[in-house]
Amino acid sequence: MKSKPLTLQEIVDFLDICFEVEFTFIKSELAAELIVQQTRSDQDFILNLTRRVAATNKELAFQFAMNAIRALDHMDQHMVEAWAMSATDNYDSKGLNPAMSVIRDLDNYVDTAHIRTCGAVLAEEIPVLLPFAHGLSGRKLKIAETEGKHSYTDTETIFLPAFTSLFEESKDNFLIYKASIAFLWAQIHFGTFRIPFEKLLDCDAPDKQLNKFFTLESIRLETCIKRELPGLYRDMQTLKQKEEKQLQRQRIEIENWRYIKHKLTADNAGIHDTLHCLALVDEIQCPPPYCYQGILKPDLAGAVMQKRIEKEKAYFRIALKELASENMKNNATDNTEAEFEMDSGAKFDIRNKADRQNDTQQVNSGVIELEFEGDLVALPDHVKELMTSIIVDFGEIPPEYLYAAGPGEYDLKKYEEELRNPNDVWQGTYHEEGAELYNEWNFKRQHYHKNWCVLRELELEPEYDDFVENTLHKHKALLKNLRHSFEILRGEDKLLKKQVHGDNIDIDALVEAYGDVKSGMEMTDRLFTKMHKVERNVAVIFMVDMSGSTRGWINQAERESLILLAEVIQILGDRFAIYGFSGMTRQRCELYKIKTFDEEYNDEIRARISNIQPQNYTRMGVFIRHMTRLFNNIEASTKLLVTLSDGKPDDYDTYRGEYGVEDTRQALYEAHCDGIHSYCITIDEKARDYLPHMYGAANYSVIDDVAQLPLKVSDIYRRLTT
Amino acid sequence: MQSKSFKPEEYYIEDEPYYQPIGDEIAIFEAAYNQKLPVLLKGPTGCGKTRFMEHMAWRLQRPLITVSCHDDLTASDLVGRFLISGGETVWVDGPLARSVRHGAICYLDEVVEARKDTTVVIHPLADDRRVLPMEKIGELIEATPEFCLAISYNPGYQSVMKDLKQSTRQRFVALEFDYPDAALETEIIMTETGIDIATANQLVKFAHMTRDLKGSGLDEGASTRLLVHAAKLIHENIPPVTACTTAISQALTDDADMLVAMNELSSSLF
Ligand SMILES: Nc1ncnc2c1ncn2[C@@H]1O[C@H](COP(=O)(O)OP(=O)(O)O)[C@@H](O)[C@H]1O
Numbered sequence A: 001m002k003s004k005p006l007t008l009q010e011i012v013d014f015l016d017i018c019f020e021v022e023f024t025f026i027k028s029e030l031a032a033e034l035i036v037q038q039t040r041s042d043q044d045f046i047l048n049l050t051r052r053v054a055a056t057n058k059e060l061a062f063q064f065a066m067n068a069i070r071a072l073d074h075m076d077q078h079m080v081e082a083w084a085m086s087a088t089d090n091y092d093s094k095g096l097n098p099a100m101s102v103i104r105d106l107d108n109y110v111d112t113a114h115i116r117t118c119g120a121v122l123a124e125e126i127p128v129l130l131p132f133a134h135g136l137s138g139r140k141l142k143i144a145e146t147e148g149k150h151s152y153t154d155t156e157t158i159f160l161p162a163f164t165s166l167f168e169e170s171k172d173n174f175l176i177y178k179a180s181i182a183f184l185w186a187q188i189h190f191g192t193f194r195i196p197f198e199k200l201l202d203c204d205a206p207d208k209q210l211n212k213f214f215t216l217e218s219i220r221l222e223t224c225i226k227r228e229l230p231g232l233y234r235d236m237q238t239l240k241q242k243e244e245k246q247l248q249r250q251r252i253e254i255e256n257w258r259y260i261k262h263k264l265t266a267d268n269a270g271i272h273d274t275l276h277c278l279a280l281v282d283e284i285q286c287p288p289p290y291c292y293q294g295i296l297k298p299d300l301a302g303a304v305m306q307k308r309i310e311k312e313k314a315y316f317r318i319a320l321k322e323l324a325s326e327n328m329k330n331n332a333t334d335n336t337e338a339e340f341e342m343d344s345g346a347k348f349d350i351r352n353k354a355d356r357q358n359d360t361q362q363v364n365s366g367v368i369e370l371e372f373e374g375d376l377v378a379l380p381d382h383v384k385e386l387m388t389s390i391i392v393d394f395g396e397i398p399p400e401y402l403y404a405a406g407p408g409e410y411d412l413k414k415y416e417e418e419l420r421n422p423n424d425v426w427q428g429t430y431h432e433e434g435a436e437l438y439n440e441w442n443f444k445r446q447h448y449h450k451n452w453c454v455l456r457e458l459e460l461e462p463e464y465d466d467f468v469e470n471t472l473h474k475h476k477a478l479l480k481n482l483r484h485s486f487e488i489l490r491g492e493d494k495l496l497k498k499q500v501h502g503d504n505i506d507i508d509a510l511v512e513a514y515g516d517v518k519s520g521m522e523m524t525d526r527l528f529t530k531m532h533k534v535e536r537n538v539a540v541i542f543m544v545d546m547s548g549s550t551r552g553w554i555n556q557a558e559r560e561s562l563i564l565l566a567e568v569i570q571i572l573g574d575r576f577a578i579y580g581f582s583g584m585t586r587q588r589c590e591l592y593k594i595k596t597f598d599e600e601y602n603d604e605i606r607a608r609i610s611n612i613q614p615q616n617y618t619r620m621g622v623f624i625r626h627m628t629r630l631f632n633n634i635e636a637s638t639k640l641l642v643t644l645s646d647g648k649p650d651d652y653d654t655y656r657g658e659y660g661v662e663d664t665r666q667a668l669y670e671a672h673c674d675g676i677h678s679y680c681i682t683i684d685e686k687a688r689d690y691l692p693h694m695y696g697a698a699n700y701s702v703i704d705d706v707a708q709l710p711l712k713v714s715d716i717y718r719r720l721t722t
Numbered sequence B: 001m002q003s004k005s006f007k008p009e010e011y012y013i014e015d016e017p018y019y020q021p022i023g024d025e026i027a028i029f030e031a032a033y034n035q036k037l038p039v040l041l042k043g044p045t046g047c048g049k050t051r052f053m054e055h056m057a058w059r060l061q062r063p064l065i066t067v068s069c070h071d072d073l074t075a076s077d078l079v080g081r082f083l084i085s086g087g088e089t090v091w092v093d094g095p096l097a098r099s100v101r102h103g104a105i106c107y108l109d110e111v112v113e114a115r116k117d118t119t120v121v122i123h124p125l126a127d128d129r130r131v132l133p134m135e136k137i138g139e140l141i142e143a144t145p146e147f148c149l150a151i152s153y154n155p156g157y158q159s160v161m162k163d164l165k166q167s168t169r170q171r172f173v174a175l176e177f178d179y180p181d182a183a184l185e186t187e188i189i190m191t192e193t194g195i196d197i198a199t200a201n202q203l204v205k206f207a208h209m210t211r212d213l214k215g216s217g218l219d220e221g222a223s224t225r226l227l228v229h230a231a232k233l234i235h236e237n238i239p240p241v242t243a244c245t246t247a248i249s250q251a252l253t254d255d256a257d258m259l260v261a262m263n264e265l266s267s268s269l270f
């Protein structure tokens, strides 16, 4: 049975609460009048989404409610939801106005040409599109979202629209993304950006000139794609035909067409052929680009390129310097410890491969090898990557790059600082250096804030005092106890009897078998003993709350527990790491490295534990997500994340109450999906009611005395690792 | 106390196994063999190490005994053990002991996979003593001059637990293997399977795509072996994209998104 549609009043009441009309003075009636005409299922859908958007901003929610019906006319519910969430994402990253225009300018975001399309949503396709982009050779490209409708590239990142919805079927809309990536990759890879655009566009009508250039260049690029990715080229042709049919668009008409086509589709056509042809045609009717071709942003690309080229030249020549001095060290016959400082640039050469038949392949960095004083040089991976990127920019390694950098010629700090600039971090482009970005879950919005938290790993200085000694002394009896229970946990090598294969003869079995044979029975083949070695493959991270509220006995308890635990985990030989966490707001999530998996547990680590000091606030989700990332990089059959904390997640900004609890819960769920067992030990007098909600009833405990802590951990160990 | 069933002649390789040399590995192996030095083959799986050993065994006219090491493999699996036969215990030589006695080439594939105690038994064989102690029967067998020990090891799986110990690796002459360059790999695929050059070229391109994904979603890229598998399927008229999926992508990952992405890559190529 279909439910009855809501009445006007019911809708108004609902919206009044969403919009908090007493404070915002938003007119719920305006939206309600539109919504009341819908079916009940559409009504529910719109109201539910409106409430989720309202959790971010009431104005934005009102705007959404006003436009939702128009959106539903053109897109399926899934797409409308994605569209609303893209508005809230824009609110997060850019503010209210850009977010409002996402909603108002619906037509800019989706093609409203026909009814309820099944579009493709970029955020959902990223897990497939990113490896696809990485699989294409050359520089490792990033993918980001553009506000506009057209894709483009700055030569390092491919910007794609948040949705594609030109075609009715999602498969075709996905294909637009895929084709865009390949087309923009081709621009980067086959030299579109290798020309001086200022010169090209220094004319009366630069826009027209750029269009003309783009049209001709596209012919050349598609020929490259046809050669390199014939399967995708076929798909591109299909897309073009569909687009022509649907939008009734015209094919290009160009004078000298035959000649130009011949020139630009030749196997070795380069960017200069495009320029050559450009001079041959006066005026062409430039149709708009095909759906996947996007647009050119020469200024943007130029700026990014210039920065990169300068930086990579420095890095490359410095790498050569290192390679050269290493080479000389290795070749030195006498064993003097002399430092080999290069005073003038040592010169490297490109080894010419005799069989370079593949001249059509313009970029194939794998083929280029470097020689130093006649010897082939083994290049480390990061140098190979640099070379690839340089070749993508120039089509070769420019000769002046082959001189090793002289002493002090470059100041690398300049580039490093550039990378650490927090504004770059916010553009989401420099994940690797200095900071890592993590999403955060907003339960009211039922959606993530993207790249919301900025996490940095910091060093913790060791503090060599008597804390460690005192702790070991103070808990001597407890330690003995613990050692014992951990030794039991370790398990002993077991001698298995009556095995088919083994190291030694099982005499008992043999005697029995002999008896069997004598009495005419069949003899068993289980006659051996075998040593069964218990091999543990457990990795555990201890994550320690360093927030200000742990000041005093809790901090002391945490440190004492860590010392004891580290001591006994050694017995098991499990890999373990210790991190401390604190911070202030999402922009400063600070993770202190106390012991990484790779480090030996030694006096320095003990001294670092001693120096664990209360800092600021506790944001939890971001750290759990980071730990999950760390765990995903190692191989272990049991992964265990133990949090020691004093209570609720709590941060200076909105990370309070339900919000923080729900984000933590979500982060724990993500960890669970990656096969990580989480356990929380809370040092607090009062048991709190939210712990079972976050960790699940069995996965937390509340203790009020240090002495209980190591025992608790050994308990968890027993449950999870045996 | 000789093994009864071992027939060295069964381990001789009669016909020349096809091996496409990548560098000077054949000459180096021969030199090491003449100087009675043990050899370590380093390199990712499926890049031709086993095939190389077969080829060398044929070239040097020695029987080849290959042991694929696994984590249950013990020292006695290599050296030998007592078996019961007709109410009596009989000693039976393991593959290593057989090789030592008969001057065969013994190839321990993926040696780090074996239990740690196994490396101990190969140490005295791998230095200039060239002897195999057989504790169980109190014998010490000396290797004949023709005997040769070779082991393989994949440095790609970097994990503390599965690393080759210095005391082991420093006994061996190391030959580094890697995927051949594009032209050679194409040739190998064509020779092994008889597919046409155009398809072979695209397969190699696909391999390079997957190798670029190493570290960003894949633990390993496609090996030459997987390309040969895909090419064989294509030779049987399986469509290339299907062949890539079943023979290559599925072998490399179980991740659903990654599989889709790899499918998008292969369907772009064919
Ligand atoms: N250099 C080569 N010459 C001939 N065939 C090769 C070569 N490299 C790889 N192959 C092919 O790849 C397959 C796998 O090689 P294999 O020797 O088993 O690899 P590995 O022992 O290194 O794991 C071989 O069966 C052969 O078809």
Ligand SMILES: [Mg+2]
Pocket (backbone or CB within 6 Å): B046, B049, B050, B109
């Ligand atoms: Mg093999």
